[in-house]
Amino acid sequence: MGLRKPVLFLLFVTVLAPIVLYTDRLGSFTISSSRSEFIENFSTLTFSSETRQQLNVLPQEPHNKLKEPIGLVFANNSSNSVLSSDGLAEEHPVKHLDSALEEFPLADSREHKTRVLSMTDEGNRSEMENPIKQVTDGSQAKNGSDGSQKFESTGDTKTQEERGKRENEEKSKLSEQMSNDSSENMENVNKQRSAKTSAHVKAKPKQQIDQTVMPDVRVRQLKDQLIRARVYLGLSATRNNPDFIKELRLRMKEIQRALGDATKDSQLSRNAYDKLKAMEQVLAKGKQIQDDCAAIVKKLRAILHSTEEQLKAYKKQTMFLTQLAAKTLPKGLHCLPLRLSTEYYSLNSSQQQFPNQEKLEDAMLYHYAIFSDNILATAVVVNSTISNAKEPENHVFHIVTDRLNYAAMRMWFLANPPGKATIQVENIEDFTWLNSSYSPVLKQLGSPSMIDYYFKNHHSNSDSNLKFRNPKYLSILNHLRFYLPEIFPNLSKLLFLDDDIVVQKDLTGLWSLDLKGKVNGAVETCGESFHRFDHYLNFSNPLISKNFDPHACGWAYGMNIFDLDEWKKQNITEVYHTWQKLNQDRQLWKLGTLPPGLITFWNRTFALDRSWHALGLGYNPNINLEEIEQAAVIHYNGNMKPWLEIGLPQYRNYWAKFVNYDEVYLRECNINS
Numbered sequence: 001m002g003l004r005k006p007v008l009f010l011l012f013v014t015v016l017a018p019i020v021l022y023t024d025r026l027g028s029f030t031i032s033s034s035r036s037e038f039i040e041n042f043s044t045l046t047f048s049s050e051t052r053q054q055l056n057v058l059p060q061e062p063h064n065k066l067k068e069p070i071g072l073v074f075a076n077n078s079s080n081s082v083l084s085s086d087g088l089a090e091e092h093p094v095k096h097l098d099s100a101l102e103e104f105p106l107a108d109s110r111e112h113k114t115r116v117l118s119m120t121d122e123g124n125r126s127e128m129e130n131p132i133k134q135v136t137d138g139s140q141a142k143n144g145s146d147g148s149q150k151f152e153s154t155g156d157t158k159t160q161e162e163r164g165k166r167e168n169e170e171k172s173k174l175s176e177q178m179s180n181d182s183s184e185n186m187e188n189v190n191k192q193r194s195a196k197t198s199a200h201v202k203a204k205p206k207q208q209i210d211q212t213v214m215p216d217v218r219v220r221q222l223k224d225q226l227i228r229a230r231v232y233l234g235l236s237a238t239r240n241n242p243d244f245i246k247e248l249r250l251r252m253k254e255i256q257r258a259l260g261d262a263t264k265d266s267q268l269s270r271n272a273y274d275k276l277k278a279m280e281q282v283l284a285k286g287k288q289i290q291d292d293c294a295a296i297v298k299k300l301r302a303i304l305h306s307t308e309e310q311l312k313a314y315k316k317q318t319m320f321l322t323q324l325a326a327k328t329l330p331k332g333l334h335c336l337p338l339r340l341s342t343e344y345y346s347l348n349s350s351q352q353q354f355p356n357q358e359k360l361e362d363a364m365l366y367h368y369a370i371f372s373d374n375i376l377a378t379a380v381v382v383n384s385t386i387s388n389a390k391e392p393e394n395h396v397f398h399i400v401t402d403r404l405n406y407a408a409m410r411m412w413f414l415a416n417p418p419g420k421a422t423i424q425v426e427n428i429e430d431f432t433w434l435n436s437s438y439s440p441v442l443k444q445l446g447s448p449s450m451i452d453y454y455f456k457n458h459h460s461n462s463d464s465n466l467k468f469r470n471p472k473y474l475s476i477l478n479h480l481r482f483y484l485p486e487i488f489p490n491l492s493k494l495l496f497l498d499d500d501i502v503v504q505k506d507l508t509g510l511w512s513l514d515l516k517g518k519v520n521g522a523v524e525t526c527g528e529s530f531h532r533f534d535h536y537l538n539f540s541n542p543l544i545s546k547n548f549d550p551h552a553c554g555w556a557y558g559m560n561i562f563d564l565d566e567w568k569k570q571n572i573t574e575v576y577h578t579w580q581k582l583n584q585d586r587q588l589w590k591l592g593t594l595p596p597g598l599i600t601f602w603n604r605t606f607a608l609d610r611s612w613h614a615l616g617l618g619y620n621p622n623i624n625l626e627e628i629e630q631a632a633v634i635h636y637n638g639n640m641k642p643w644l645e646i647g648l649p650q651y652r653n654y655w656a657k658f659v660n661y662d663e664v665y666l667r668e669c670n671i672n673s
Contacts (some may be wrong), residue, residue, distance in 0.1 A: 527551030
């Protein structure tokens with residue numbers, strides 16, 4: 001007990017007393033309620049230069065070399081964020097920080113940086129200096145010539161009142177300076193954040209554009225995986241691994257089910273991405289199993305060759321099916337003439353006649369010629385012409401059809417008269433003068449070689465262009481355009497219209513045009529190279545090469561104004577017959593009416609303004625809509641006719657608006673829009 005008290009006393013003196021004294025001394029600095037008071041107390045202390053240098057244990061660096069600490073600010077949706085969703089720190093932030101640093105390098109990713117202390121750039125450091133340094137510099141005396149700073153002595157002779165006054169001034173200056181610095185800092189920070197936000201927002205549209213341009217990226221990836229999988233299935237190294245083959249086939253089935261009929265990423269199932277990742281893992285195994293690049297290249301070449309051959313076959317099949325669809329009569333259009341014919345023969349003879357038949361040979365009126373066996377298409381031509389005519393009563397339509405559709409065609413226009421216009425419907429069988437002894441083309445169409453060409457299947461592969469095998473060329477209706485003066489001997493001018501056109505403006509101005517001695521007025525079609533003579537005629541034949549220019553501009557059938565008086569003077573029908581006889585073996589041109597038309601009216605065609613006739617609505621999906629709207633006549637030339645299901649939908653309404661789908665015969669045959 002006697003020794004315990006001295007030991008405790010010594011322990012108190014040597015250990016506890018310094019702690020108490022140190023804590024009390026430290027409290028004199030930290031007891032202030034604000035940082036400004038701490039700086040004020042600190043500024044009142046003065047030391048000699050030697051003492052200050054001894055106390056300054058840390059080496060001082062020049063101001064321009066100091067680097068401010070950089071902090072990372074992570075997006076809320078980042079999986080590597082140091083902060084949790086509720087804003088609290090994660091239990092292991094170091095691990096997240098390391099991964100974040102890997103994902104967002106400090107040197108490159110400036111969008112994820114922020115200044116922790118001053119939050120300013122180095123270029124503005126002179127204006128944004130540390131407030132403590134500014135205050136301490138402000139409380140210093142004048143700098144010495146050697147650049148060393150001289151502090152005031154604590155033994156200053158100023159009175160307590162003056163020192164208190166100076167302290168108050170320094171407090172106000174410090175507060176004002178810190179307020180200004182703080183507002184300036186926040187303003188710069190806001191500018192930086194705004195700039196970064198703006199850059200980030202500007203970057204988004206580019207990403208969105210890329211996604212818009214490539215909406216099927218994942219679909220392409222899945223298809224590429226299937227191709228790679230098929231390659232591995234054909235390699236010998238992988239075939240010897242049954243487990244891999246089994247897994248690969250399983251993944252291929254999953255990919256095929258995930259793809260389905262999807263053409264865009266938005267059409268894929270939700271688990272498509274999981275299937276893609278699973279397949280990628282299997283393909284990685286296959287890559288490890290098969291490392292022979294030469295074998296893979298050989299297999300890919302074989303697949304490419306096979307694909308090219310399949311593509312050729314598919315193209316030919318597509319062409320054949322398109323031609324077949326163009327030649328096939330829809331069920332509704334087959335029903336319509338049957339229904340109309342039945343109705344026509346139930347009428348008495350007086351009810352079967354058209355009014356105003358006295359106008360049929362009046363040369364002062366506007367006469368149209370339409371040769372067709374399509375009742376609905378002919379009705380659209382007549383309806384659209386009358387709807388845009390300024391004087392419908394002065395328009396006369398001469399319609400010629402075949403024997404099968406004669407009664408139905410008459411019945412349609414008896415039940416649906418075209419207002420004040422005049423209608424004539426004739427049967428081609430009544431043209432007794434048009435026979436094989438008079439017309440070479442009729443003789444050719446009935447020849448055994450022509451029948452063999454159309455109806456023998458073993459010749460189907462010999463003709464590269466299947467459109468010339470269309471049986472419509474067997475119909476004499478398609479060749480009546482070369483016999484207009486014989487059909488209409490009392491007319492001077494005639495406007496020929498195809499049955500696949502729609503009239504959008506008044507056409508009476510065509511009759512007042514001066515054709516300058518030409519026979520045919522037509523719109524030229526030489527805007528593209530394939531509409532020139534060398535595309536239609538065989539210039540390897542001397543008869544063609546000696547008489548025609550291969551680069552001459554072609555023109556369009558479908559809307560043609562013919563001067564029948566000049567036709568007769570220049571004996572155009574005989575010119576046509578001469579060339580038809582020379583082409584008996586089809587060595588000058590293939591079948592059709594445009595090639596003989598180009599030959600027959602060579603140097604006899606007057607070029608009309610292109611606004612009269614817009615072409616291509618039956619095959620070209622990229623026609624300028626403004627050009628269509630401004631055209632007087634639009635032409636659905638090509639296989640995709642507007643009354644067929646294969647018709648181009650963007651052009652269908654121009655034709656359909658002239659069809660009255662509420663008409664009783666159309667409803668009975670289930671013909672609708």
